[in-house]
Each structure stands twice: as C-alpha cells, then as structure tokens.
Amino acid sequence: MTTPAIRTVGLTKRFGSFVVTNDVGLTVETGARQAIIGPNGAGKTTLINLLTGFLEPSAGRIELNGADITRLGQHERVGRGLVRTFQINRLFNDLTVLESVLLATNERLGLGAVSWRRRSACGGSIAEAWNVVELLGLAEVAHLPTKALSYGRQRLLEIALALAAKPTVLLLDEPAAGVPQGESGELFRTISALPRDVTVLLIEHDMELVFGFADRITVLVNGGVLTEGSPEQIAKDPRVREVYLGEAIVV
Amino acid sequence: MTPSWEAAAVRLRERERWKSPETVFWCAALVAPFVLPDDHLFLSQIAILGLFCLSLDLVLGIAGILSLGQAAFFGLGGYTAGLFAIHVDGDPLLGLVVAMVATSLLGVLAAPLLLGGRDLTRLLITVAVAGILYEAANKWSAVTGGVDGLQGIVIAPLFGKIEFDLGGTVAYWYALAVLFLVFLGLRRLKSSPFGLALAGIRLNPQRMPALGVPVDRRLTVAYAIGGAVAGIAGALLAQTTQFVSLDALSFHRSAELMLILVLGGAGNLYGALLGAIVFSVAHHLLSEINPMYWQFWMGTLLILIVLFAKDGLTGGLSRLRDHLWKGGTAP
Ligand SMILES: Nc1ncnc2c1ncn2[C@@H]1O[C@H](COP(=O)(O)OP(=O)(O)OP(=O)(O)O)[C@@H](O)[C@H]1O
Ligand SMILES: [Mg+2]
Numbered sequence: 001m002t003t004p005a006i007r008t009v010g011l012t013k014r015f016g017s018f019v020v021t022n023d024v025g026l027t028v029e030t031g032a033r034q035a036i037i038g039p040n041g042a043g044k045t046t047l048i049n050l051l052t053g054f055l056e057p058s059a060g061r062i063e064l065n066g067a068d069i070t071r072l073g074q075h076e077r078v079g080r081g082l083v084r085t086f087q088i089n090r091l092f093n094d095l096t097v098l099e100s101v102l103l104a105t106n107e108r109l110g111l112g113a114v115s116w117r118r119r120s121a122c123g124g125s126i127a128e129a130w131n132v133v134e135l136l137g138l139a140e141v142a143h144l145p146t147k148a149l150s151y152g153r154q155r156l157l158e159i160a161l162a163l164a165a166k167p168t169v170l171l172l173d174e175p176a177a178g179v180p181q182g183e184s185g186e187l188f189r190t191i192s193a194l195p196r197d198v199t200v201l202l203i204e205h206d207m208e209l210v211f212g213f214a215d216r217i218t219v220l221v222n223g224g225v226l227t228e229g230s231p232e233q234i235a236k237d238p239r240v241r242e243v244y245l246g247e248a249i250v251v
Numbered sequence: 252m253t254p255s256w257e258a259a260a261v262r263l264r265e266r267e268r269w270k271s272p273e274t275v276f277w278c279a280a281l282v283a284p285f286v287l288p289d290d291h292l293f294l295s296q297i298a299i300l301g302l303f304c305l306s307l308d309l310v311l312g313i314a315g316i317l318s319l320g321q322a323a324f325f326g327l328g329g330y331t332a333g334l335f336a337i338h339v340d341g342d343p344l345l346g347l348v349v350a351m352v353a354t355s356l357l358g359v360l361a362a363p364l365l366l367g368g369r370d371l372t373r374l375l376i377t378v379a380v381a382g383i384l385y386e387a388a389n390k391w392s393a394v395t396g397g398v399d400g401l402q403g404i405v406i407a408p409l410f411g412k413i414e415f416d417l418g419g420t421v422a423y424w425y426a427l428a429v430l431f432l433v434f435l436g437l438r439r440l441k442s443s444p445f446g447l448a449l450a451g452i453r454l455n456p457q458r459m460p461a462l463g464v465p466v467d468r469r470l471t472v473a474y475a476i477g478g479a480v481a482g483i484a485g486a487l488l489a490q491t492t493q494f495v496s497l498d499a500l501s502f503h504r505s506a507e508l509m510l511i512l513v514l515g516g517a518g519n520l521y522g523a524l525l526g527a528i529v530f531s532v533a534h535h536l537l538s539e540i541n542p543m544y545w546q547f548w549m550g551t552l553l554i555l556i557v558l559f560a561k562d563g564l565t566g567g568l569s570r571l572r573d574h575l576w577k578g579g580t581a582p
Contacts, residue, residue, distance in 0.1 A: 052461065074460035083461070090458040092451055098259055103451045104462040106444040112464055113472065115445035120264035122444060123256075130256035139255070143262050165463050 003066040005030040005169045005199040006051065006082075011060035013046055013223075020046045021057070022223035028169070028201055028216075030065070033192075035202045035210045037234075038220035039243060044203045045087055047220065048171050052084045053077050064169065075107075081168030085175055087203075089158050093147040097138050097157055100146060101129040104164035132164045135190060152179045156187065169199040176209060188213060211235070219243065267442040276521065277431065284423055292419030295491055297531045298426040303484035304515070304523035305430075305437055307508050310477035312517030313441060314470060315453030317370050319505050320377030321481045323361075323384045324354045326500030328482030329489040330388060333401045336490070341407035343490050347429065347483055354482025358475030365474065366467045378502065385500040401495040415491070422491035429487060433480055437520060440476070449473055514553055516563025525564050 006028040013021035020043045028034050036044050049055040051062060053074040062070045064082055072080075092100050102119060105128045106112050120126070133142050136156045141149055146157060155178055162170060172191065176184040188209055191200065204210045210217065210231075217234040219226040221243055227234070234240055280298075284291055303325055310316045328350040335349045357380075365376050388395045395401055408414045415421045440446050448469050452459050459466050489495045498504065507530075515526020533552055537545035560567025 054461070073465070075463050075465045078461060078463035083463075086458075086461075090455060090461075092454045092458070094454055095447075095450065098263070099447060100451075102444070102447060103459070103464070106447065107463040111444040112448050112469065113445055115440040115443045115472075115476075117444070118264070118267050118439070118442050119444050119447055120260050120267055120442075123260060125444070126260045126263065127256045130259050133259075134255070142259060161462060 002030060004028055004063075005032070005065060006201070007063040007066075008051070009061045009063075011047075011050060011062065012058050013043075013050055013055060014058045020223050021050060024060070024220075024223075024225055026218060026225065028199055030199055031196050032216055033200050033202070033214050034216040034218065035204060035214035036218045036220055037204070037207075037210055038226075042220045043223040044220055045173055046223075048084055048173050048201075048203065051171060052082060054084075078165055081166070082171070083162045083165045083167035083169070084171040085158050085162045085173055087173040087177060089151075089154050091146045091154055091157060091161075094145055096143050096145055097149070097160075098126075098129060098133060098142040100157060101132055101160050101164045102126065104161055105129045105132075108165055129164060132160050135163070136160045137186075152183055155179045159187070159191075163194075167198060169201070170194070172200065172202045172204075174203055174205065176204065176206060184209065273521075276524070280427055280431075284420065289418075291423045292491075293531070293535065295419050295423040295426045296488070297528055298423065298430045299484050299487045299491070300511070300531060301524040301527035302426070302430045302433060302487065303481055304508055304511050304527045305433065305520060306477045306479075306481035306484065307512050308517060308520055308523040309437055309440070309480065310474060311509075312512065312519070312522070313446065313453065314449040314473040314477075315456070316365070316470060316474060316477075317374045318377040318474075318477075319374050319502075319509060320379070320381035321477070321508055322500050322502070322504035323377070323381035324357060324478040324481035325485035325488075325504060326381075326384060326388065326495075326497075327357055328354045328485030329495040329499045330395060330401060330485075331482070332486030333404045333489040333495045334394070336404050336406055337401075341405055342411075343406050343409055343425070346406075346490060347486050350482045350486035351479045354485075355475040355479040357482075358478030359471060361478075362467075362471040362474045366470055378505070381500060381502065381505060385497065385502075388497055388500055395495075395497075398497055400497060401489070404489060404493040404495070406490050406493060419491065426487050426491060429483060433483060434520065434524075437480070441520065445469070445472075510553065512563075514556055514563055516560075516565035516567075519565050522563050522565040529564060 004027045006026065008024055008026045011021055011024040024047060038044055046055065050057050053072060061068060064080055069077055102125060105125045109125050111122055111125055133139055136159060138153065138156055138160060141153060146154060149157065159175055176187055179187055192213060194200065202213060214231060217231055218228040219234065219240050226239060227237055283294055287294060307318065307321050310318050331350040331353040332346040335346050361380050365373050368376065389397055406415055409421065409425060413421055448464055452466055452469060456466060485499055511526040511530045512523055514530060516522030533549060537548045541548060556564065
C-alpha cells in the first residue's frame with residue numbers, strides 16, 4: 001500500500017468548549033481528486049486551517065506523505081508542497097497581478113531573501129509566474145493592481161497564487177464562490193487539467209461541480225466525518241440525503 | 252518570437268528605472284554647498300537626518316513595522332562610533348563599519364521581541380528598547396559621559412588624507428557620499444524580490460505564510476538593515492560633530508523621525524529625504540524668526556501639509572505632476 005498524501009489521526013480543534021473539528025481521521029491518497037462536503041458551519045474551512053497550520057490543533061496528528069507535519073509552520077508546509085486557497089480572498093490590493101504571483105514563485109525558487117538583484121532580472125521566476133498568469137487567463141490584466149480587478153478575476157488570482165507555489169497537494173476552499181456562473185466551468189477545467197500527481201482536496205457546495213470533479217467524497221457534519229466514499233456511494237447514502245434535506249443530489 | 256514573459260519582464264523593469272526627477276534631486280545635493288557656502292555643517296546634518304529617516308522608511312514605509320524607537324539604533328551607532336574613535340581607532344570608515352555591525356546586531360536581537368506581538372505591542376517594544384538604552388547610557392556615565400554627552404572624540408583624516416574642517420565641508424561630502432551609497436542600496440533592495448516580499452508582508456501579513464514566505468525571518472532582516480542604516484546615521488553625526496549627546500537615544504528623536512517621514516511620505520525613499528530637508532529648513536527658519544514658538548508654527552505647517560496631501564510631500568507632488576501632465580497633454 002502506498003503512503004497517502006494526507007493522513008490525519010484524531011484531529012481535534014476546540015474553541016473554548018465548542019468542538020469545531022471532532023476526532024477527524026482523514027486520508028487523501030496521492031493523486032486523488034477528493035471533495036469535502038457538508039453544511040455551513042460543519043468545520044470544513046477549519047479543517048483546512050488545521051492541515052495548513054493556519055490554526056493549531058487542540059489534539060491529533062497530521063501527516064504529509066507519511067511525515068509528521070503537525071508542528072511545522074505554515075510556510076514550511078508550503079515548502080513541502082501543501083498549498084491552499086482561501087474561501088474569502090486574501091490578496092495584495094496595491095500589487096499588480098504579476099507581482100502578486102511573483103511573491104510565490106520568488107519564494108519557491110529561493111529568491112525571497114535576495115535583496116541585491118532587481119526582480120525584473122529574475123527571469124526564471126518571471127517566466128514561471130507568467131505561465132500561471134496565462135493559465136488562469138489573467139494575462140491581459142497582469143499589470144493592473146489587484147484592487148482594479150473584478151471579483152471573479154480576483155478569485156482566479158487567489159487560485160493563481162496557490163498554483164504558483166507548485167503544490168503537490170492542493171487544498172481548494174470553495175474556489176468557485178463568487179465566480180460568475182459561466183466562468184466556474186472554465187475554472188474547474190483548469191483545476192481538472194492539473195497533472196495527475198497533484199493531489200487535490202476540494203471544498204465545494206455546488207453538488208454538480210463536486211460530482212463532476214471528485215473521485216472520492218468525504219462528508220463532514222458538526223466537525224466530524226459522517227461518511228466517506230465514491231460519488232455513487234455518497235449519492236445513495238440516506239444519512240447524507242438527510243443532512244442535505246431538501247437539496248437534491250444528482251449524479 | 253520572444254516569449255511573452257519577456258515582455259512582462261520589460262514592464263517590470265520600467266517601474267524600476269531611474270527617473271529624471273531623481274537625477275535632479277541628486278544634482279541639487281551636489282550643487283547645494285556651492286549655493287550655500289556658509290552652511291556646510293547644516294547641510295551635512297540634513298544629509299544625516301535624511302539617512303536616519305531612510306531607516307524608518309525601510310522599517311515602516313516598506314516593511315510595515317510600526318517603530319517608534321529608531322533612536323535606539325541612532326544613539327547606539329553614535330556611541331559605538333564615538334567610543335571606537337576614542338579607545339580604538341579614529342578612522343572614520345572603520346568607525347562606520349563597527350557602528351553598522353553593532354546596530355544590526357541589536358536589530359537581530361530585538362526583532363524576536365518585536366515580531367511576537369501585534370502592531371501596538373510592537374510599537375511599545377520599540378519604544379521600550381530605546382528607553383532601556385537611554386537609561387543605560389545615562390547611568391553608565393563613566394563610559395558614555397552620561398548627561399554631559401560623550402566628549403573628546405577625535406576623528407582621523409578620511410582615507411588617512413582628508414582632514415575634517417571646522418566649516419563642515421568635508422563633513423558634508425562625506426555624509427552625502429555615505430547617504431547616496433546607502434540610498435542606492437535601499438533603492439535596489441526595494442526593487443528586489445526581497446523588497447517585493449516586504450511589500451507583500453506590509454499589505455497582507457497573514458497571507459504570506461501560505462505562499463511559503465517565512466515572514467518573521469524576512470522582517471528580522473529588514474529590521475536589522477533598518478537598524479544598521481540608523482546606526483550609520485548616528486555614527487556620522489558623532490564623527491562630524493565629535494560629540495554624542497544622550498539626546499541621540501531619546502524618545503523625541505524617534506517621534507520626530509516619524510513626523511518627518513509622514514511629512515515627506517512613506518515607502519518611496521525620496522519622501523524620507525524630502526521630509527528631512529523640509530523639516531530641517533523649516534526648523535532653522537522658524538526658530539530664527541520666532542525662537543519661542545517655532546514648534547507651534549512647525550505643527551501648523553505639518554497639519555497643513557497632511558491636510559492637503561495625506562501621503563506627504565512626495566504623494567502631493569506626484570499627484571500635482573500627474574495633474575499638470577494630464578492637463579498639458581489632454582486633447
Ligand atoms: N476562530 C473561531 N472562533 C470560534 N469559532 C469559530 C472560529 N472559526 C470558526 N468557528 C466556528 O466553527 C464552526 C465551523 O466553521 P468553518 O468556517 O470551519 O465552517 P465551514 O464548514 O467552512 O462553513 P462554510 O460552509 O460556511 O464555509 C462555525 O460554527 C464557526 O462559527
Ligand atoms: Mg468554509
């Protein structure tokens with residue numbers, strides 16, 4: 001059996017006495033296209049915050065490719081290929097699109113502490129950043145400050161920042177939220193077109209997108225894993241239907 | 252066909268290019284001592300204040316660390332250079348290097364205290380570090396001269412040849428040369444990948460770790476470089492005036508510096524320099540016209556400038572330029 005990309009053991013997060021992540025044992029196989037679904041407030045974002053080190057767990061362990069990363073800082077996890085996007089954009093208003101993406105490529109190429117070279121002279125980094133900018137269709141706005149972009153495009157930039165860090169495990173927190181209907185399909189084609197060795201863990205409310213994308217689905221309710229399985233199994237599961245009462249799940 | 256990323260690199264390069272107002276500014280600095288032949292000492296002090304203010308511009312304007320304690324570095328640099336000249340060697344350049352090393356070390360040591368906290372905590376810690384140094388220098392008067400200041404500094408000729416003169420002519424050229432070199436270094440830093448990372452940290456510190464950036468390490472380096480720049484400024488003042496007063500470490504020094512940066516405009520390096528010039532000249536003129544109430548007029552001047560240009564003189568000037576330029580060429 002191969003080592004999973006991500007494995008958590010007894011992962012728990014409490015805010016005071018309020019348990020937001022409850023003894024979660026999550027396994028994501030390398031190369032998987034896995035989705036986490038669950039009602040609002042189920043603890044999906046919190047789980048990603050724990051995986052990436054944005055929050056410290058109250059208890060439990062996190063492994064990345066078999067190595068314990070529970071105590072690593074956020075940037076160290078990114079250095080090991082574990083990269084996320086945020087549900088609510090966290091961008092750099094006054095930087096241009098290209099400059100923002102350069103932040104990630106510079107760092108990945110070990111240029112982040114270089115203070116004696118012009119950034120325009122770091123061709124390798126610019127080439128990589130430009131690739132990502134083009135991949136997400138942001139080339140025509142590459143030199144505009146982030147704050148001048150439409151919300152949909154800012155959303156794409158949020159994803160560009162993550163891709164620029166060359167993830168081996170990518171955690172997407174509702175990437176399509178706020179993206180106009182017509183563009184979300186395009187966005188998912190981009191994500192689906194990532195190399196198969198990139199593991200993707202997706203949080204998404206739109207069931208059509210989830211079932212079109214995922215080969216495995218984890219259902220999170222009240223901070224705990226309710227069930228996990230293939231899209232067919234999940235769609236048939238009466239408990240899942242109960243949680244999503246009123247929301248039709250169609251495969 | 253050239254790949255399209257090269258066009259993007261050219262666009263980036265465009266922003267970093269040396270612009271003509273910059274040439275004008277530095278030419279003015281070259282011409283100033285000829286226009287003001289009797290004020291070379293005054294001019295050298297402006298250059299030193301400008302250098303001091305660059306340190307805050309790096310720390311606050313570029314890296315976004317709220318510091319009200321840059322005087323800690325200024326004073327430490329001054330005392331280090333002064334004591335080094337008295338007890339070890341009078342060579343001015345050697346003295347600068349020693350002061351630079353001492354102050355960057357202080358920066359590296361103080362950074363962890365600072366970076367643990369949020370903005371207000373940080374501010375208080377910068378104030379506290381400067382306060383501790385002030386008290387230490389005050390108490391340790393056997394070495395520092397206490398309230399009387401450090402006296403008896405003798406500086407050897409520059410490069411072993413050029414004697415410092417009483418009129419301050421050598422002092423000015425010396426200070427200007429050091430200022431220009433440090434400025435070039437900081438200008439490069441600002442347009443480097445490191446400078447971009449600092450801008451990212453200033454704009455959104457919480458997002459940066461998720462891009463793989465070790466935020467505290469970057470800020471520590473920025474803070475230490477800022478400390479070294481302030482230390483060099485303090486050393487220059489000690490060397491050119493052959494005196495270090497306890498005042499170099501005082502809170503009002505740090506506060507005044509903040510004021511000068513706000514007046515000039517933060518984050519673009521020239522604001523720090525312009526602020527230092529305008530502040531020094533206004534101070535000089537106002538205290539001549541009205542020795543009792545110059546601070547009142549200074550305050551009024553500041554309020555006026557900040558009212559008309561929130562981003563200081565440089566912000567106001569660049570908007571004025573855009574306005575005139577558009578006005579002149581619009582169809
Ligand atoms: N810092 C915090 N302090 C206290 N409670 C928190 C904190 N962060 C999240 N919570 C609570 O934890 C619960 C789970 O939040 P979380 O954001 O993980 O949910 P989610 O599944 O991502 O929801 P959504 O689908 O709305 O994004 C919510 O009830 C939320 O109020
Ligand atoms: Mg969420």
